[in-house]
Amino acid sequence: MSLNRRIRYIREYLAFKKAGGVIDKKYPIYSDYKEQAGSASGHYFHQDLLIASYIYKANPKRHIDVGSSISGFVSHVAAFREIEIIDVRPLKDTGHDNIKFRQMDLMSGAGVESEITDSISCLHAIEHFGLGRYGDPIDPQGHIKGFLNLLKMLKPNGTLYMGFPIAAKTQVQFNAHRVFEPSEILSWQEEYKIELQSFSFVNDAGDLHKDTSISNLPKKTEYGCGIYTFKKLG
Numbered sequence: 686m687s688l689n690r691r692i693r694y695i696r697e698y699l700a701f702k703k704a705g706g707v708i709d710k711k712y713p714i715y716s717d718y719k720e721q722a723g724s725a726s727g728h729y730f731h732q733d734l735l736i737a738s739y740i741y742k743a744n745p746k747r748h749i750d751v752g753s754s755i756s757g758f759v760s761h762v763a764a765f766r767e768i769e770i771i772d773v774r775p776l777k778d779t780g781h782d783n784i785k786f787r788q789m790d791l792m793s794g795a796g797v798e799s800e801i802t803d804s805i806s807c808l809h810a811i812e813h814f815g816l817g818r819y820g821d822p823i824d825p826q827g828h829i830k831g832f833l834n835l836l837k838m839l840k841p842n843g844t845l846y847m848g849f850p851i852a853a854k855t856q857v858q859f860n861a862h863r864v865f866e867p868s869e870i871l872s873w874q875e876e877y878k879i880e881l882q883s884f885s886f887v888n889d890a891g892d893l894h895k896d897t898s899i900s901n902l903p904k905k906t907e908y909g910c911g912i913y914t915f916k917k918l919g
Contacts, residue, residue, distance in 0.1 A: 690715040693718065694713050726887075726890075726891035726892060728887050728910035729757050729809065731885075731887050731891075731893040731912070732758070732808055732887065732910055732912050733754060734761065735885060735893070736758065736846045737758060739846065739914065740804065740806075743844060745802075745803045746803050747769070748762065748767075748768050748769070748806070749768075749771065749802045749805045750762070750768055750769070750770045750771070750806045750807070751772070751806070751807040751810060751831075751835060752791075752811075753770075753806060755776070758806070759784060763781055763784050767782075767784075767785065769785040769786075769787070770785065770786050771788075771789050771791060772788060773789070773791070773821045774819055790821060791814070792814055792822065792827045792831050792834070794830070797838060800838070800839065801840070802838055803840050803842075803844070804839075804843060804846075805844075805846070806845070808846065808847070808848035809848050809850075811828050811831055811847065812828065812850055812862040812863040812864070814830070814831040815828060816857075816859060816860045816862070816863070817860055829873045833877070836917060840917070841918065842916065842917065843916070843917050844882075844914060844916060844917075846912075846915075847870065847911075848910060848913070849863075849865060849910070850864040850908055850910060850911075851902065852865070852866065852906050852907050852909065853902070853904050853907075864908060867884075867899045867902050870911075877917060877918075879918065880915065880916045881913065881914070882914045882916050884897060884911065884913055884914075885897060885912040886901075886902055886909050886910060888906065889907055889909055899911075
């Protein structure tokens with residue numbers, strides 16, 4: 686703790702009382718004096734906001750999300766439209782009409798319907814499939830099975846939004862997550878034809894590089910975030 690910050694606290698405490706303020710309890714916080722207004726960096730900030738803005742502009746008839754952050758991405762989208770969410774874990778009622786929930790394991794394929802939506806997202810979730818961290822079954826191919834089922838649910842010409850950790854080399858960091866080489870996702874499917882429409886990424890420093898090429902990822906990247914938009918071809 687900085688001595689200068691502690692002195693500042695005491696000085697402002699005395700000034701507040703001198704001005705007639707009533708203090709019921711001392712609760713010193715020294716860390717905020719020199720902080721910025723907030724954090725506007727990192728995987729979730731850029732990924733969630735960027736994809737929510739894409740969905741707002743696209744205005745799909747139906748949007749389904751699988752496993753993304755409820756307090757981040759889902760709440761962004763639910764502010765302006767209905768969003769249906771699927772997760773392997775249960776979720777209590779949120780109290781918001783725009784959020785619809787269904788519990789389902791997307792790896793198993795049970796209950797996965799074909800061509801039911803024109804828009805689907807899976808942000809910072811696919812890297813966990815099959816590692817057991819969230820109570821899901823152990824499956825080394827879980828991420829690929831989940832990806833294929835996302836495409837199965839999507840109508841022809843529909844849009845798939847994906848986000849996950851990327852690095853120069855694919856790794857399994859059990860049981861936290863996988864980290865993928867950014868072009869690897871292009872080899873995950875054979876039965877469906879997809880087209881990459883846009884790629885952005887967040888670098889190791891937490892900064893967004895928007896609408897760029899997969900090949901532009903710095904070679905020394907250890908834990909970035911790839912943000913993909915795919916179109917499913919008919």
